[in-house]
Amino acid sequence: MPKGQTYPAERSTRRRDDIPLVERADVVVIGAGIAGLVATLELLESSRHVLLLDRCEPHELGGLAREAFGGTFMVDTPEQRRSSIKDSFEVAWQDWQTLAGFDEDDVWPRRWAEQYVARARDEVGGWLKQHGVWFFPVVNWAERGGISLTPWSLRRGFG
Numbered sequence: 312m313p314k315g316q317t318y319p320a321e322r323s324t325r326r327r328d329d330i331p332l333v334e335r336a337d338v339v340v341i342g343a344g345i346a347g348l349v350a351t352l353e354l355l356e357s358s359r360h361v362l363l364l365d366r367c368e369p370h371e372l373g374g375l376a377r378e379a380f381g382g383t384f385m386v387d388t389p390e391q392r393r394s395s396i397k398d399s400f401e402v403a404w405q406d407w408q409t410l411a412g413f414d415e416d417d418v419w420p421r422r423w424a425e426q427y428v429a430r431a432r433d434e435v436g437g438w439l440k441q442h443g444v445w446f447f448p449v450v451n452w453a454e455r456g457g458i459s460l461t462p463w464s465l466r467r468g469f470g
C-alpha cells in the first residue's frame with residue numbers, strides 16, 4: 312500500500328479529533344479579509360465544513376476591512392430614491408468606465424465591473440441587509456464624486 316494511504320475500514324475507526332483539521336474540511340479558505348469571510352459564511356450556510364486560515368493574529372481578523380470606512384457602491388437604491396437621486400445602471404456604468412479608464416484589452420476587469428454595477432443593489436446590498444447590515448439613510452459619495460450621482464451608502468457602525 313502506498314505510504315500515507317489507509318484502507319476505508321481503518322479510516323472509519325479514526326476518531327474525529329485524530330483527523331487533521333485540513334482533512335476534515337470540505338474547503339480551505341486562505342485569508343480572513345472581507346472576501347475570505349464572506350466566502351466562508353456562504354460556505355457555512357451551504358453546510359460545508361470550512362477551514363479558514365490567516366497569517367494574522369486572531370484580534371486582527373478582517374484584513375483591510377478593519378480600517379475601511381464602510382462605504383458601499385450601489386446603484387438606484389431606496390436610500391438614493393429617498394434623497395431624490397435618480398440613478399440607473401446606465402448612469403452608474405458610464406461613471407465607472409469614466410473613472411476606471413479601461414484599456415482596450417481590459418476585457419475581464421470590464422466584465423467584472425459591469426456585472427458589479429448590474430448586481431450591486433440586489434445581490435450585494437440585498438445580501439448585506441439579509442445578514443443584518445443596515446445603511447444610513449443619507450447617501451454620500453466617494454469614487455463617483457464629481458461625476459454624476461451619489462451612490463455611496465454608509466453602513467451603520469462604519470469606521
Ligand SMILES: Cc1cc2nc3c(=O)[nH]c(=O)nc-3n(C[C@H](O)[C@H](O)[C@H](O)COP(=O)(O)OP(=O)(O)OC[C@H]3O[C@@H](n4cnc5c(N)ncnc54)[C@H](O)[C@@H]3O)c2cc1C
Pocket residue numbers: 341342343344345346347364365366367372373374375376377378379380381382383384
Ligand atoms: C483606510 C481604508 C479605507 C477603506 N474604505 C473603504 C470603503 O469605504 N469602502 C470599500 O468598499 N472599501 C474600502 N477600502 C478597501 C477595502 O477595505 C478592501 O478593498 C477590502 O477590505 C479588501 O478585502 P480582501 O478580503 O480582498 O483583502 P484583505 O483585507 O487584504 O485580506 C487578505 C487577508 O489575507 C491574509 N493573508 C495575506 N496573505 C496571506 C498568506 N500568505 N497566508 C495567510 N493569510 C494571508 C491577510 O492577513 C488578510 O487578512 C478601504 C481600505 C482602507 C485601507
